Amino acid sequence: MSVIGVLRETAAGERRVALTPDVARRLSDRGVKVLVETGAGRMSFFDDAAYTAAVVVTRDEIYAGSDVLLCVRRPDDLAAARPGQILVGLLGLDPNGLNGVTAISLDRLPRTLSRAQAMDALTSQANVAGYKAALIAAEACPGFFPMLMTAAGTTRPAQVLVLGAGVAGLQAIATARRLGDQVTGYDVRDAARADIASTGAAVLDVAAPSAEAAGGYARDLTEDEAGAQSQGLAAAIPRFDVVITTAKVPGAPAPLLVPAAALAAMRPGSVVIDLAAGNVAGSVAGARTLTGNEVTVIGAPDLASTVPVAASTAYARNLLALLTHLMPHGEPQLDLDDEITRAVLLSDREGARP
Amino acid sequence: MSVIGVLRETAAGERRVALTPDVARRLSDRGVKVLVETGAGRMSFFDDAAYTAAVVVTRDEIYAGSDVLLCVRRPDDLAAARPGQILVGLLGLDPNGLNGVTAISLDRLPRTLSRAQAMDALTSQANVAGYKAALIAAEACPGFFPMLMTAAGTTRPAQVLVLGAGVAGLQAIATARRLGDQVTGYDVRDAARADIASTGAAVLDVAAPSAEAAGGYARDLTEDEAGAQSQGLAAAIPRFDVVITTAKVPGAPAPLLVPAAALAAMRPGSVVIDLAAGNVAGSVAGARTLTGNEVTVIGAPDLASTVPVAASTAYARNLLALLTHLMPHGEPQLDLDDEITRAVLLSDREGARP
Incomplete structure (x- = not known):
């Protein structure tokens, strides 16, 4: 035995x-x-x-x-x-x-193989992490996530942007939508953009080409592509109350998606959560930091363990x-x-x- | 001027x-x-x-x-x-x-007067507190709130009990339901029990009489009533993963609804949040404590200020x-x-x- x-x-x-x-x-x-x-x-x-x-x-x-x-x-x-x-x-x-x-x-594990799906721990753990990321964002947000109507008036729903629509990103989108906020997603891969749209969330268009690699992962962007993406994201990010980043590239450092300039342009009280440990300028794994303009930056690479x-x-x-x-x-x-x-x-x- | x-x-x-x-x-x-x-x-x-x-x-x-x-x-x-x-x-x-x-x-403020509703700060602040209570519960819960179906199987939704169905309790119920868990509510007042049912949540029946006082508030229970309620609640509480308490009586101390014996009968990892500062044995305002059987008790009388x-x-x-x-x-x-x-x-x- x-x-x-x-x-x-x-x-x-x-x-x-x-x-x-x-x-x-x-x-x-x-x-x-x-x-x-x-x-x-x-x-x-x-x-x-x-x-x-x-x-x-x-x-x-x-x-x-x-x-x-x-x-x-x-x-x-x-x-x-x-x-x-x-x-x-x-x-x-x-x-x-x-x-x-x-x-x-x-x-x-070969994640695109359907008979391997029941064994896919990266997926199951990313699912937990994405769920928790949305909860932490809601908890740290000084406003409501949902639109609430009361006798004294109506509150607008929070605007949430999720960067990277793999398993964690999609679950973060789904959970934020459950809570009633308005969610926009972004990914460099066309297939992932379709996944975002299928959740009912909006898809951010930054006029960058699709960048898909083997195994369903994202590939590294070229310098030009990365430049176009950076400009598009930097212009979009300040509109949002919450940004959740989940963009990883296997075997390479996580791409910087929220540079210091984009953080500096966000409204006070905004919340940024970095699940990839590297998507957000100045994020520290396991810590909450407050920028000079009072944006809360949360480095959270190990969220699965917290549920x-x-x-x-x-x-x-x-x-x-x-x-x-x-x-x-x-x-x-x-x-x-x-x-x-x-x-x-x-x-x-x-x-x-x- | x-x-x-x-x-x-x-x-x-x-x-x-x-x-x-x-x-x-x-x-x-x-x-x-x-x-x-x-x-x-x-x-x-x-x-x-x-x-x-x-x-x-x-x-x-x-x-x-x-x-x-x-x-x-x-x-x-x-x-x-x-x-x-x-x-x-x-x-x-x-x-x-x-x-x-x-x-x-x-x-x-006379809260039952309809022309005073737009001025009702107790209601608006309790609304915020109830929302945040559900978020904190979800965040502290070691399992998922919603039922999630994945390739490796399905997770059961969390079972949440909300005691006291005033504004805070009803908003906690609504928010927990948004997150996808199964919610049961309880209140000593018949009208509030109807409010619970109207949200789609289950109503806990502990065979206690309705106890409504002027202004829509709950009145103090008699000793017999309190005894029947205690027994009923103590029997029900251990079934739940999360208990959120919001029961206040104006001009009187908050009633103890979750005594030490009920806490001791809960499963390890359960979460109890006391919004009334007094509904839960051993709760400390503003602090998280862990009981001997690993139930997290959160005393949270001032949640509105955290959003x-x-x-x-x-x-x-x-x-x-x-x-x-x-x-x-x-x-x-x-x-x-x-x-x-x-x-x-x-x-x-x-x-x-x-």
């Missing part, structure tokens, strides 16, 4: 857990033995006693007794792992520093789908002829995979 | 301002001279330069030169006011300590309506035969009014 071990997260501020009690039970029902490290679910409000289908043990016992280790983010003590032991998580794209474990990184029950629940389901794929008969079988398995294998005992 | 002076608020943490630039202009257009204290609008993101229809002066000049003083909460330096000077604000119900000013308290643009805008409109009533020809005329004027006059040069 295979043994799956759930590690407590070691990254600072990380509140998620890789496996929920519900998914632990489902794995157990399939004949897998599940070990859970003491306190692993605590920050997600799943206490040890909730894992009734698992055995709660120490971290050393997890490392010693598991065939497969589960985590959200890369553990900081991988020296304790055995070479060849399988480690599954959002391990990033860097094959180094993995100490000979067989590393399965959900950051490498830990929703994020962990979705993540555990992604893992269940992936483990079902990797362990069709209850034992790990890494079939490198399979498109998904080949893609997610970040490194193995011999080092990095191509 | 009458002179109206807008005081900067002195209460700690108070971010509202009594008059917005827009309403200052409207008063000015009616031939009233408006003085605004330096920095009065700053915490509401209205800087001095925005008050283009007013004269920005020092606090001393406001006290010296105004016929009517406007504030949100009672100033802490009323010794600077002249006896007979008119002071308008949410001055509370206590006629003492007003130093001989003619005090017009919006806390005494200062929305709150000040609504408040200023209320003042405009009241001032139009009190100064029909541009000069203050306190007609004590008028039902509204008689009600809001808290005290005058001779002391408390009946």
